[in-house]
Amino acid sequence: METIYFDNNATTPMDDRVFEILVRSFQLGLKNPASQHELGRQSRKQLEATRRRIEGLLGCDQQGSKEDSAVFTSGGTEANNLALLGICASFLPRGRLIISAIEHPSVTMAAEVLAKDGWDLQIINTLSNGKIDLNHLGSLLNDETRLVSVMLANNETGVIQPIADVVALCKNHGTLVHTDAVQAVGKMPVDFQLLGVDALSLSAHKIHGPVGVGALLIKSGCPVTPVLHGGFQQNGLRPGTEACPLPIAFSKTLELYLDHQEANISQLLDLQQQLENGVFGLFPAAVVVGQKSQRLPQTSCISFPGVDRQALMMALDVAGVCCSTGSACASGSSEPSPVLVAMGLSEDVTEGAIRFSLSIFNTPKEVGAVIEILSEILPLLSV
Numbered sequence: 565m566e567t568i569y570f571d572n573n574a575t576t577p578m579d580d581r582v583f584e585i586l587v588r589s590f591q592l593g594l595k596n597p598a599s600q601h602e603l604g605r606q607s608r609k610q611l612e613a614t615r616r617r618i619e620g621l622l623g624c625d626q627q628g629s630k631e632d633s634a635v636f637t638s639g640g641t642e643a644n645n646l647a648l649l650g651i652c653a654s655f656l657p658r659g660r661l662i663i664s665a666i667e668h669p670s671v672t673m674a675a676e677v678l679a680k681d682g683w684d685l686q687i688i689n690t691l692s693n694g695k696i697d698l699n700h701l702g703s704l705l706n707d708e709t710r711l712v713s714v715m716l717a718n719n720e721t722g723v724i725q726p727i728a729d730v731v732a733l734c735k736n737h738g739t740l741v742h743t744d745a746v747q748a749v750g751k752m753p754v755d756f757q758l759l760g761v762d763a764l765s766l767s768a769h770k771i772h773g774p775v776g777v778g779a780l781l782i783k784s785g786c787p788v789t790p791v792l793h794g795g796f797q798q799n800g801l802r803p804g805t806e807a808c809p810l811p812i813a814f815s816k817t818l819e820l821y822l823d824h825q826e827a828n829i830s831q832l833l834d835l836q837q838q839l840e841n842g843v844f845g846l847f848p849a850a851v852v853v854g855q856k857s858q859r860l861p862q863t864s865c866i867s868f869p870g871v872d873r874q875a876l877m878m879a880l881d882v883a884g885v886c887c888s889t890g891s892a893c894a895s896g897s898s899e900p901s902p903v904l905v906a907m908g909l910s911e912d913v914t915e916g917a918i919r920f921s922l923s924i925f926n927t928p929k930e931v932g933a934v935i936e937i938l939s940e941i942l943p944l945l946s947v
């Protein structure tokens with residue numbers, strides 16, 4: 565039995581070409597880029613060229629004295645923590661912090677830490693189509709609001725959020741905006757300057773890069789206070805010896821996937837359509853969560869009302885299909901997904917929802933096989 569991997573929003577398989585670069589970079593034996601000798605200087609040069617390349621690929625402003633910058637982190641979680649904790653720590657007195665109800669736990673939990681520290685944390689309501697409620701955001705914003713964090717696209721439903729509108733609303737109050745673009749990069753156009761946000765989080769392992777590296781893009785002038793302490797690396801914003809091969813491999817994966825983005829999106833859309841049409845053919849009562857909204861092409865959150873999601877996920881697992889019942893960071897929990905609950909979906913929809921997340925390494929044959937497996941499993945699980 566061959567395993568079919570439809571859990572790419574949790575992590576993607578590394579692209580062989582990226583793996584090759586990663587191994588070659590390790591073999592090169594790059595030295596500590598903070599060392600002052602020739603070998604250290606060579607590593608520094610390579611690391612800084614990589615940083616510039618990533619900034620360029622993602623549309624950072626690299627002109628003149630007001631340059632945006634990329635700070636390398638261990639991944640999306642750390643980038644989100646640096647954004648929330650680091651930006652908020654730059655403000656005294658504390659003020660209001662606004663996040664949406666559908667953020668990844670790395671945003672939600674960092675915000676809760678800030679709330680315990682005296683920040684006035686407010687949560688934006690979610691509409692039943694999976695988008696944030698902009699009217700509610702408008703009513704929450706005040707002149708004490710220091711930061712708003714809204715993800716670019718949701719990891720569970722794939723619903724793309726109206727970031728341009730968020731930025732426009734926040735500008736009226738001089739409020740900074742952070743967006744978590746971890747799931748969006750490579751699956752929709754992402755241009756830091758065009759988005760107009762002040763900080764943006766990334767992670768390499770969601771687009772066929774290595775796990776253990778991500779970045780926070782920071783707009784020139786956006787205040788960020790370090791969260792970690794202990795060195796001058798990365799302008800003191802993220803101290804610790806830089807693992808040069810990881811950003812180098814990250815840069816390669818961005819090059820590969822941004823260069824072929826349109827073709828990849830089109831391939832993913834075909835697979836998404838095949839999967840969702842196949843499911844509706846089998847189970848007409850199925851609900852594709854956020855179906856009427858603009859969604860990422862690799863994500864289908866499908867509910868089978870009357871079917872228990874845990875039982876379905878386990879039955880699929882036994883049949884060799886990997887998918888999930890929500891964010892990998894929240895898995896293990898038997899509670900329904902907070903994202904679907906925030907959308908106000910009925911209990912039979914939240915209880916029966918499974919996330920299939922595909923990648924360009926998946927094939928129409930695999931989608932056909934999953935539909936076939938579902939056709940055998942669903943009649944056994946339906947009440």
Ligand code: PLP
Nearest residue numbers: 639640641668719744746747767
């Ligand atoms: N943000 C979103 C939207 C995610 O989906 C994830 C991972 O699932 C993260 C952040 C965390 O990224 P990482 O696994 O690189 O820490």
